[in-house]
Amino acid sequence: MQGFGMMIDKLKKSPKKIVFTEGSDPRILEAASRLLASNFLTPILIGKPEVVEKAGEDLGYNIRGAQIIDPENYEKMDEMVDLFCELRKSKNVQPEEARKILKQGNYFGTMLVKMGVADSLLGGATYSTADTVRPALQLIKTKPGHNIVSSCFILVRPSATGENEVLAMADCAINIKPNEDELAEIASEAADCGKIFGIDPKVAFLSYSTLGSGKGEDVDKMRNAAEKAKALRPDLPISGELQFDAAVSPRVAKTKCPGNEVAGHANVFVFPDINAGNIGYKIAQRLGNFDAYGPILLGLNAPINDLSRGCNAEEVYSMAIITAALVED
Structure with a gap:
C-alpha cells in the first residue's frame, strides 16, 4: 500500500x-x-x-x-x-x-x-x-493544544495507473456530533494522518449543499467549520461546504464551483457527524472496493x-x- x-x-x-x-x-x-x-x-x-x-x-x-x-x-x-x-x-x-x-x-x-x-x-x-x-x-x-480525541479511516484502492488511490475520512468512530471547532481540529488531524500514507491533503467539509446552494443550520455548521479550519491550518487547501460529488468529480466541480482549489480533487473528507461518517466509509469500503484501515485515533x-x-x-x-x-x- x-x-x-x-x-x-x-x-x-x-x-x-x-x-x-x-x-x-x-x-x-x-x-x-x-x-x-x-x-x-x-x-x-x-x-x-x-x-x-x-x-x-x-x-x-x-x-x-x-x-x-x-x-x-x-x-x-x-x-x-x-x-x-x-x-x-x-x-x-x-x-x-x-x-x-x-x-x-x-x-x-x-x-x-x-x-x-x-x-x-x-x-x-x-x-x-x-x-x-x-x-x-x-x-x-490529549496532546497540548488539542481538545478532543478523534479518528479517521484510511481507504485504499488500486487504480488504473498502477498507484493506489488513498483517501482519509473523519470522524467515523469517536465524536457523535462534533461542533464547528471540533470539526476544524478533526480536519487538521486527519490531514496530518493522511500525509503518513502519502496523501497530499486536499480537505473537503461535506454537506448536502455546495457553497451556499442549500440552506440550514447543518450547512452553516460545515461552512463555518471550514473557515475555522482554514484559520487553524493556513498551510492546507480546505474548502466547504461541499457535496460529495462536487468534492470528488472534476466535471461536477466545474459546474458547481469552478476555480475551487479542492473541489473535484478532494482526498480528505470531513463529515458533519458520526452517522454520516460511519455510513460513508462503509459504503466506500463495500461498494467501492476500498480496503479500510482504522479507526486510527488522533489527538x-x-x-x-x-x-x-x-x-x-x-x-x-x-x-x-x-x-x-x-x-x-
Missing part, C-alpha cells in the same frame, strides 16, 4: 515497541510472529508467559524475541500503582482499587505506554472500542489504536505498523 513503505522505512531507522493488550489471541500471535521476523517493531504481549508461549507453540507461530508481561507479576507494579493514583487523583482512586484495575490488560497496557516501556498500543481484538479508548483518555490524555499524547473484534491477523499486522509509525520521534 502507498505509504506503508514509508512507514516501514521510518521504523527501520528508529525501531519501536508496541504493546498488544490481548497477548494470547491467535490473530495477535500471528501478527507478532511476522513483526518479529521483520525486525523493525518489537511486540510486547500482555498475558501469562506460559499461556502465551503455549498458544504460540500450539499454533506454530515463532514469538521468540517478544516481550511477554503478566500484570499479576510485573516487577514495577508498585511504581505503576503510584503513578496511576497520581493520574486519577481527581477521582480519589486508592492503591487497592488501582491494583485491581491494573490487572486488566487494557489499563495495564496503557500504563506501559505512559511509563515509556512501550511506544504505542494496539487493542480491541476482544475489547470494545470504549474499553480501548477510555484508559487512553484517562491516562495518556492523543501517544499512539493508541483500536482493532475491530472481527479483525484478521493481516489487519492486526497492518494496524501495528500504522500505530507505531504515528510515534513522534
Whole structure:
C-alpha cells in the first residue's frame, strides 16, 4: 500500500515497541510472529508467559524475541500503582482499587505506554472500542493544544495507473456530533494522518449543499467549520461546504464551483457527524472496493489504536505498523 513503505522505512531507522493488550489471541500471535521476523517493531504481549508461549507453540507461530508481561507479576507494579493514583487523583482512586484495575490488560497496557516501556498500543481484538479508548483518555490524555480525541479511516484502492488511490475520512468512530471547532481540529488531524500514507491533503467539509446552494443550520455548521479550519491550518487547501460529488468529480466541480482549489480533487473528507461518517466509509469500503484501515485515533499524547473484534491477523499486522509509525520521534 502507498505509504506503508514509508512507514516501514521510518521504523527501520528508529525501531519501536508496541504493546498488544490481548497477548494470547491467535490473530495477535500471528501478527507478532511476522513483526518479529521483520525486525523493525518489537511486540510486547500482555498475558501469562506460559499461556502465551503455549498458544504460540500450539499454533506454530515463532514469538521468540517478544516481550511477554503478566500484570499479576510485573516487577514495577508498585511504581505503576503510584503513578496511576497520581493520574486519577481527581477521582480519589486508592492503591487497592488501582491494583485491581491494573490487572486488566487494557489499563495495564496503557500504563506501559505512559511509563515509556512501550511506544504505542494496539487493542480491541476482544475489547470494545470504549474499553480501548477510555484508559487512553484517562491516562495518556490529549496532546497540548488539542481538545478532543478523534479518528479517521484510511481507504485504499488500486487504480488504473498502477498507484493506489488513498483517501482519509473523519470522524467515523469517536465524536457523535462534533461542533464547528471540533470539526476544524478533526480536519487538521486527519490531514496530518493522511500525509503518513502519502496523501497530499486536499480537505473537503461535506454537506448536502455546495457553497451556499442549500440552506440550514447543518450547512452553516460545515461552512463555518471550514473557515475555522482554514484559520487553524493556513498551510492546507480546505474548502466547504461541499457535496460529495462536487468534492470528488472534476466535471461536477466545474459546474458547481469552478476555480475551487479542492473541489473535484478532494482526498480528505470531513463529515458533519458520526452517522454520516460511519455510513460513508462503509459504503466506500463495500461498494467501492476500498480496503479500510482504522479507526486510527488522533489527538492523543501517544499512539493508541483500536482493532475491530472481527479483525484478521493481516489487519492486526497492518494496524501495528500504522500505530507505531504515528510515534513522534
